[in-house]
Amino acid sequence: MSEVLEGVQVVDQVATGGEVELDGLSKKYGTVQAVREVSLSIRRGEFLAILGPSGAGKTTLLNMLTGFEKPTSGAIRIDGRDVARLAPHKRGIGVVFQHYALFKHMTVAQNVAFPLRMRRMSPREQRSHIQHALELVKLEDFATRFPDQLSGGQQQRVALARAIVFRPPLLLMDEPLGALDKRLREHMRVEIKRLQRNLGATVIYVTHDQGEALTMADRVAVMNDGAVEQLGTPDDLYERPASAFVADFVGETNFFQGRTVLDADGRVRVVLDGDRTGHRRDVDNAESLKADCGVEVGVRPEQVSLLPVEGTDGPDVVGKVCEVLYEGATALHVVETAIGNVNARLSLKNLRETRWAVGDQVAVHWDAHAARGYHVADRNSSPSS
Template sequence: MAEIHDSAVLVSFRSVQKTYDGESLIVKDLNLDIRKGEFLTLLGPSGSGKTTSLMMLAGFETPTSGVIELGGRSLNNVPPHKRDIGMVFQNYALFPHMTVAENLAFPLSVRGINRTDSSERVKRALSMVQLDSFASRYPGQLSGGQQQRVALARALVFEPQLVLMDEPLGALDKQLREHMQMEIKHIHERLGVTVVYVTHDQGEALTMSDRVAVFHQGEIQQIASPRELYEFPSNTFVANFIGENNRLDGRLLSCDGDRCVVSLARGEKVEALAVRVGNPGDPVTLSVRPERIRLNGASESCGNRFSGRVEEFIYLGDHVRVRLEVCGAKDFFVKQPIAELDPSLAVGDVIPLGWHVEHVRALDPQPNSL
């Protein structure tokens, strides 16, 4: 990754560790620079350290060791309410006895902002989330999506330089969740505020973020733009966690520059990009995305060609997932747009298929737990 000029960095984690029992580290040696104005998502499964990292930045957790800086100064002894950070939680955390306007005015009064200025800011924040006419309602009179909008407005109303969001859309249904993803993304683009967002939903991370940091077992596995993470995963964990992925286990036969040849269990040979491999004879896992695989005649130009037996069709509206048995793997998936699917294809058919060398990555061997 290119070096970032210091003035563009808003938050720095320097060798940050967190343990609750003195033995197991929830966060291991975290070094991370967050840029001014970016939308950075911390993504990972439960227990991977992403929420703990966010809570340390917010001030609700204390690092066991290391330093967190905001705007060049250490936050280690700064209480949460003095950090100039807005927070949005999954459960909204609105005051039920206060109206929407009073909920929004609360963080302003805590900061000593006068009433005239305060009511002007509340108005602006409500209009930003399209709730102008809801000022006098109470949280209990609002839907989940409206409450989440109020929580978002409250985090933005005092114009913080940094907004932290912890699974803020987790309680919403799919359609509303997707709508709110775009709302938050557009508000971020308009305001230029820095957002650090925690989710375990990879689709959400890919949709909203400028960069995504993928966490696993307390460490960042890869930090990159959504496209780079999906197309160029740096290890097997990232390849499996982001999007759908076909995995083939084999052993490294030879390497030549950035290309390598891998031998599969039944002896088939695959030419691949050598991304994270050891020495000849070492185990490797091949990763190839389902939409990169070509069937029948379309496979003729591919560097890697095999045959597969069709096991199942899974219809998903705009595309079909075809499950095949390929090279001994029974759950090998191909994604085909409806318009490109051969209507005569049937379960039991044995067909040629293939993929280009640049679309298959040779990575570290997957642990059996994956």
């Protein structure tokens, strides 16, 4: 016997593996290309986050993995077996979606027990698994309640408990923490990751929340317009974004317009628009840039320093502090300059002697390794072009 729930899929046999291979996977709805030739290899026991804005193709990609959508082209292999044309219940995976999809006539414990009963687990084993799953989602005192006696966040936690209770080797999750409050969401990030490591399960986790992706995932695939724009570890994406889109979507970034020039030493450098000194600046990824092209230079706010104007030379730009926003351990300083407004996130611990105030004249500085350049045409073109 096998059954498919609206929010969680359960099968008689748990898949023995957890390696996933997507090869040229595409999905087209009429003339709309929702997913564009996505190729990914997800290792056994890996936690992969698929990150992107609404409409990027994340959920469509996940639905093809579950079997709820058929690909237009491409292959999906789980442990070497092509499952792209298999029905959902034959894929041996666990799934939790945004929607709760709970049985209204069953208690919390009965909902969570459902996948275990489908696997004919003994009542004694069921009780142990149910108790542990409910403790993970902080619902151990709600076992006898019915779904309509729970808040939306509590219902989503029941759905999550039901998905993890049978410890599947491959778990697909689509925005599972979206209905939870901030504190519980942060707790569940840790618990889901800890459980995944303990069980050795492979997790593919769809989210638009960069915090979830960066804190939970071993690797992150950033999607834009149906394609994977960058695949890498969280620190790769944050410190070395491959495109202006990734730099803008993952974290905060200052962008400055400019143009590349070729120096006599053969190195490409950048002159920023509005910089009346015409200073030629180094960027960390100069080898990937072409000369005489329009570019955007991206710099993270925490990589920006504010210095006294006296003695300023080199590439530093002078400006005026127009906003100071207290953030606790840091303060965001907004500085008006000739190259545009610059956001600088400064540690208050390091500002004990010098605290900048609105109206102060400052020199804006960043190191060359903190700046990355992106061709303007690349941001304006789609992945398919």
